[in-house]
Amino acid sequence: MSIDDVRRWRHDLHRIPELGLREHKTSEYVAGALGAMGVAVTRGVGGTGVVGTIAGGPGRVIGLRADMDGLPLQERGDQAHRSGHDGVMHACGHDGHMAMLLGAARRLSAEGGFAGAVHLVFQPAEEHGLGAEAMIADGLFERFPMETMFGLHNMPGQPAGTISTRVGGLMAGEDNFEIRIAGRGGHAARPQMVVDPIPIAAQIILALQTIVARNVDPAEPAVVSCTEILTDGARNAIPGEVVIRGDTRSFRDDVRELLELRIRQVADGVCAAHGASSVVTYTHEFEPTINDPVAVAAAVRAARATVAAGMVDDDVTPWTASEDFGAFLRRVPGCFAMLGNGVDGPSLHSPDYDFNDDILATGVDYYVNLVRAELPR
Template identity: 75%
Template structure:
């Protein structure tokens, strides 16, 4: 299999790399992307793209019009992660304790590169909105932009995005119709007993063995409740108490995370968590309170948008470097909230080997940038064909 080759625009490649490195230096946490927004707005205006700031807080939208026709969105996420970057690369984060460890610097640079090529070359009829979304890592930014009237103020027939994927061949583009990435929910179970002296257990309702039973019972929810053909994950991630070495606690708090792809499985996971906690607590004379929150929507691709994305991907890297039926990924992505409002397609672009996402050693591979720019340009020209 040959290495993917993207079609390049004259002078664009060097600018895209510079943008990526500059953005990597100035990472900011969600809804604090002020310097990032300033940088993006300046770059878009220099290209000749109309800019609207403050969409959903720190988000922004660039708009490029070429004649009449439909409208589509190209989305990039803006925020970094609360991690201290390792390594001595020349464009290392200048914001101590924050870094771009999820490739958002590369995502923004690829959309900027597509904007530059499309502004200079045209080749499409209609409107492209370049959507720069804040707070993806929190799962808050897409909803904030939608609530601020994103799709009313910037009408679009479809929206598209890319995410870097370590472990996937460099520059390879993969997607699928239907569910691509999972919904994420968080839960907290408060086991409320009656604490007391560790030497007098007969006087207490010990929440620790009750919590332990709940932990073990929850391990059977996916294995014995969910259809084996339906992907689902239930993870306990934290246990805390208000006890001490010689004091039995009165309360234990369990926290965890679930992933699913369909509303039915999502509802079933929540129901069983509540039932298991309430039943075991009642059996021991304790009370269990459950909080269950929806953090990310599932990313469910529209089949017609996927067809357009695959056409653009093949034009960019060739049939042999495109996977149109990639295995769904149980990580979550805020892009899914957009897809509940308008159709679209989210795809993965290979980052080769190296560190995993959300690692302090991660770095976006610059050799994937041209592929992403070429894909977006071909996508716009595929969807917004000139008459």
């Protein structure tokens, strides 16, 4: 197999980015490429998801996953393969993830060299944390049973071609919150007649910053961020309502529960002290990505068979960003790993970002080595 084919797939997919659960052209492209290799293809899993299956005879079954959706950003690059869809681009490298998995599929289907079977899971809607659960609800693990699942994501800021992972929490779970403060509005010239929700909101925002500092174990990572403040006031009118929105990040269920509890207590307590009231909405958006020790050991062995030992980090620092792969790991053991995209250049989710084609071959080789090591003849 020529790496030129993998690069062509990547560029083709980069030209047709689509938002989550709308990946119709993308899923058809992926299904067509798999079908041309002779891989068994199932379309429409979880809406627009695609699963390819390569069987090598009796034995264990594992899964490999790539995400498919783009982001609502206008691409600024001038490369020949730039996005052809206005206002949407592959700014997180999902085009590269799909291309690497297609390259592994071509190698494995043509060369074999393994027993058992591998399911190639092309997942929609990773960016908003909806696609993994959609595939699970559509019977992914009942229709395509697998003992272990592996994923790979490019990482700008890490040297190109390096592979990193860790046992336990690799990426955080994300929750969103909204605090709706109800006071009593009125004229700005008569503050004694109102219950002003703006200083109440200010006190709540400051108090929320004590949750991590004073309630969470200092050894346990957690983040509470307020990201939006909205009011129904005007320049000369004190509002009757203020809405605070934000998100939290954590790695453990008990920490997640603590953050929710304290946000509710802080909002209710500060409001009660000033004669206002609050309604708190707290939603779970992403599960934390928790790697299984046995799966990590397998991934590290495959990584060291792919690149030099000095290019593998088996205890990378956890990252408090979130990844939909965590929902899969709630159901089956597995390992998520990072593939360095290069030290220089734009970060993920930047309109200037582009996947580094020089690491495509590394990703393909990693997947092939992983399958052959985990499913030996």
